[in-house]
Amino acid sequence: MKFKGQSIISIRDMEKEALLKIIETADAVKRGGHKGCLEGKVVSTAFFEPSTRTRFSFASATQYMGGKVIGFAGTASTSVTKGESLVDTIKTISGYCDVIVIRHPVEGAARLASEAATVPVINAGDGANQHPTQTFLDLFTMSERFRDLSKIRVGFLGDLKYGRTVHSLAYALALFRAPMVFIAPEILSMPGYLLEEIREMGSETRQFEALCDIDVSLDVLYVTRIQKERFGDMQEYERVAGTYRVTPETVRALTEGVRIMHPLPRVDEIDVEVDAMENAIYFEQAHNGIPVRQAILGLVMGTIS
Amino acid sequence: MKTYKVYAISDGTVIDHIPATRALKVIDILGIENEGILTIGIGFSSKKMGKKDIIKIENKYLGKDETDKISLIAPDATINIIKNGTLKEKRRIERPDTYIDIVKCRNPNCITQSTGVKTKFRVVKSSPLTLRCHYCERTVEAGEVEIL
Numbered sequence: 001m002k003f004k005g006q007s008i009i010s011i012r013d014m015e016k017e018a019l020l021k022i023i024e025t026a027d028a029v030k031r032g033g034h035k036g037c038l039e040g041k042v043v044s045t046a047f048f049e050p051s052t053r054t055r056f057s058f059a060s061a062t063q064y065m066g067g068k069v070i071g072f073a074g075t076a077s078t079s080v081t082k083g084e085s086l087v088d089t090i091k092t093i094s095g096y097c098d099v100i101v102i103r104h105p106v107e108g109a110a111r112l113a114s115e116a117a118t119v120p121v122i123n124a125g126d127g128a129n130q131h132p133t134q135t136f137l138d139l140f141t142m143s144e145r146f147r148d149l150s151k152i153r154v155g156f157l158g159d160l161k162y163g164r165t166v167h168s169l170a171y172a173l174a175l176f177r178a179p180m181v182f183i184a185p186e187i188l189s190m191p192g193y194l195l196e197e198i199r200e201m202g203s204e205t206r207q208f209e210a211l212c213d214i215d216v217s218l219d220v221l222y223v224t225r226i227q228k229e230r231f232g233d234m235q236e237y238e239r240v241a242g243t244y245r246v247t248p249e250t251v252r253a254l255t256e257g258v259r260i261m262h263p264l265p266r267v268d269e270i271d272v273e274v275d276a277m278e279n280a281i282y283f284e285q286a287h288n289g290i291p292v293r294q295a296i297l298g299l300v301m302g303t304i305s
Numbered sequence: 306m307k308t309y310k311v312y313a314i315s316d317g318t319v320i321d322h323i324p325a326t327r328a329l330k331v332i333d334i335l336g337i338e339n340e341g342i343l344t345i346g347i348g349f350s351s352k353k354m355g356k357k358d359i360i361k362i363e364n365k366y367l368g369k370d371e372t373d374k375i376s377l378i379a380p381d382a383t384i385n386i387i388k389n390g391t392l393k394e395k396r397r398i399e400r401p402d403t404y405i406d407i408v409k410c411r412n413p414n415c416i417t418q419s420t421g422v423k424t425k426f427r428v429v430k431s432s433p434l435t436l437r438c439h440y441c442e443r444t445v446e447a448g449e450v451e452i453l
Contacts, residue, residue: 010442012442085419085421086416086419087421105414106414106415106416106419107412107414107415107416107440107441107442107443108415108416108417108438108439108440108441108442109416109440111416111439111440112416112422112440126441127414127441128414129441129442130442193444
């Protein structure tokens with residue numbers, strides 16, 4: 001895949017080789033390579049809905065590499081309130097910057113923006129659909145611990161039905177034909193069409209309703225939040241959420257050396273006592289957002305080849 | 306002598322074997338309502354289909370790219386191109402890889418629900434026919450497809 005001038009919209013547009021290139025570049029960036037590669041470049045963050053970590057991490061990634069950031073967070077101070085269309089907004093912003101990072105509550109907005117823009121567009125989340133740079137940093141974090149992504153077994157825990165990070169990461173791991181384990185209550189289990197797709201791509205999959213039922217070893221446990229709003233009955237929510245809570249005891253009962261990951265924000269699905277365990281790498285995972293986003297920005301603007 | 310309920314045309318396109326009552330939808334998808342003289346037959350008896358519709362479009366020769374657009378609602382239709390009263394070409398409908406502005410996305414939070422954005426669906430599986438929205442990436446099976 002040629003990166004220069006390309007938009008990054010969906011993990012479905014990516015091939016295994018492209019993912020490996022991103023990981024390799026992020027690794028070089030993290031080791032101090034490509035310093036100042038965004039000098040003279042302007043990154044526009046067009047965030048049509050609030051976000052803290054993703055927007056800050058793109059801004060920080062740009063500034064550490066010598067670039068400048070313009071943009072907005074929320075549409076209150078923009079022409080969108082005057083009724084301007086997304087296409088017009090993006091066409092206009094295209095003339096003010098070298099790359100647009102977009103977050104939008106409507107699914108498919110990032111794809112539409114990439115078709116309207118004259119500069120590369122990076123999707124920083126479009127509704128429940130895609131958030132590719134999250135997947136890149138997840139893969140990068142795993143690759144730092146495990147050399148061969150095709151050999152690791154990742155267990156996904158929590159809301160597997162609605163979680164976009166789970167869907168994207170599972171798809172990306174399937175490109176490596178990595179085996180996967182899905183642990184969720186039946187009402188929040190992985191959508192059937194996605195499971196079928198992952199299996200067809202060559203990944204071996206197993207499904208369990210509880211962590212204690214797992215009879216295979218795990219290299220990574222990827223935990224996601226179970227959202228209250230998915231449940232009509234709050235008592236049922238409390239019961240389910242309690243069952244899926246990760247504590248030091250849970251971690252000790254799993255494979256020795258298992259890494260615990262989480263896309264954050266966490267509420268109470270991982271006990272804070274787990275933070276001090278060597279297994280917990282979720283804050284490191286969040287910090288990896290910087291070199292990974294620097295790598296992506298450099299690649300699409302052609303300042304990293 | 307066989308009598309025809311719809312008169313023969315000497316030049317143009319005949320679309321036969323359309324599932325009964327879908328002729329008007331076919332015209333809508335093809336966008337040919339203002340393309341000259343159209344003869345529409347609805348609910349004819351058919352040995353193969355039980356009931357069928359027929360459309361005759363005078364002085365217009367529809368290309369394959371155009372007629373393939375109706376594959377979702379009339380997959381077994383046959384296309385006859387008539388020139389100077391003679392059948393010059395007979396072909397079946399083939400499924401295209403992409404459907405543009407034909408299928409409605411069922412996701413209420415898809416960007417195509419906004420005005421002015423044409424829907425685009427790619428075929429990701431042929432059996433059962435499954436389409437994926439180019440924008441929100443949700444999939445839909447042929448049985449659930451809603452035509453715009």
